[in-house]
Amino acid sequence: MFLQNEELDSWPLDEAFSGYYDSSSPDGAASSAASKNIVSERNRRKKLNERLFALRAVVPNITKMDKASIIKDAIDYIQELHEQERRIQSEIYELESGKSKKNPGFDALEQELPVLLRSKKKKITEQFCNFGVSKNSPIELLELRVAYMGERTLLVSLTCSKRTDTMVKLCEVFESLRLKIITANITSVSGRVLKTVFIEADEEEKDDLKIRIETAIAALNDPLSPMSM
Amino acid sequence: MFLQNEELDSWPLDEAFSGYYDSSSPDGAASSAASKNIVSERNRRKKLNERLFALRAVVPNITKMDKASIIKDAIDYIQELHEQERRIQSEIYELESGKSKKNPGFDALEQELPVLLRSKKKKITEQFCNFGVSKNSPIELLELRVAYMGERTLLVSLTCSKRTDTMVKLCEVFESLRLKIITANITSVSGRVLKTVFIEADEEEKDDLKIRIETAIAALNDPLSPMSM
DNA sequence: TACAACACGTGAGTC
């Protein structure tokens, strides 16, 4: 535990020790400048420790109570969640593309089920995948380029024709891909929507990323796809 | 940034200042006890700051670079993930119980691929959508300006802190306002989302438009409002 | 004895 040197923290300062050297000026400087600063710093440290304590509370599998270890465990935990999320997303793409093509029973299942369950399914896809408004005016992709810029940076640039909610849906597509976006820009001008995104990734992910983007846009456009329900 | 007082950290100790009071014992105590402890403490602080820096790197939606704020954001982020996970799991359980009761064909499918698919499904329930929920993380509007540029043109520029789906929701807000947009641009960089929109309108609509934008954003943030459904 | 982790007061920098 790292609270071994904790203090009662009630009294403002140990003036019996620190105040002897300047007994000539009994008021202002020592009290205001020193003790105010000291108590303020105390509160700052206290707050920081409380935050650290709270962080430890929300992270499972804590091994050591060490300050640095607490932060390290939190980092590992978050990265674990991120990695699982990425894995799941690719699995979902596989499953859903496979389902819509190869599994007619799935369609039958959907039709068999009453309205209640359909609405719930809709709710889930809307809530969690941001694909709620996909039926109107599909995205017309005019150009899509993915280029490796070095330094683990991919540049994605694309052009669409401007229709209703094109900007919204483009943002949704890129949010859903969960990329490590360095900076993103989207501009609408003269009937076109231009989007430029810098992404942290390796060169070998280039082609895969391009396919993922095209797939995501296609899934957004296709009203029969489970993604767009 | 909290690296204001950073140091070169190369030389062990500033002995020209601290060593004068005990020049009688030239070796052991001062060197071993003091400088060893000092350099050790330095390394400890350095490691702790590196960990904190790494923690900031894996947490999105970082607002302030403050040490305490970094930890706080990490806590909020993890809690957000936990809450979403809980919601997803209950939804999935409802769906699966409904399926298993009413659709025997689906059960057969499930039993065909017993462990593998179930584990995948469980992962899906855990991680399917950790992010996509657009209702959390309200838009934090940092700046909003509406200026008349002449020629029946209003310039709207605003800054938000970048959180989950901030770009999506900003686009939605402006789509919902049904403005005569000449050109629109939205950029995400370094934890901020900047949006610039040129609108065809008269000068007297300036203040009204500003209020309408603020209202729309507030309505989006308010979970009870019809806007957020 | 030495090591590791901590809280403390302090000076410096930033807003």
Added chain:
DNA sequence: TGACTCACGTGTTGT
């Protein structure tokens, strides 16, 4: 100007 945050060196405590 003060309110904040930070890094630093130091003293203390538990292993």
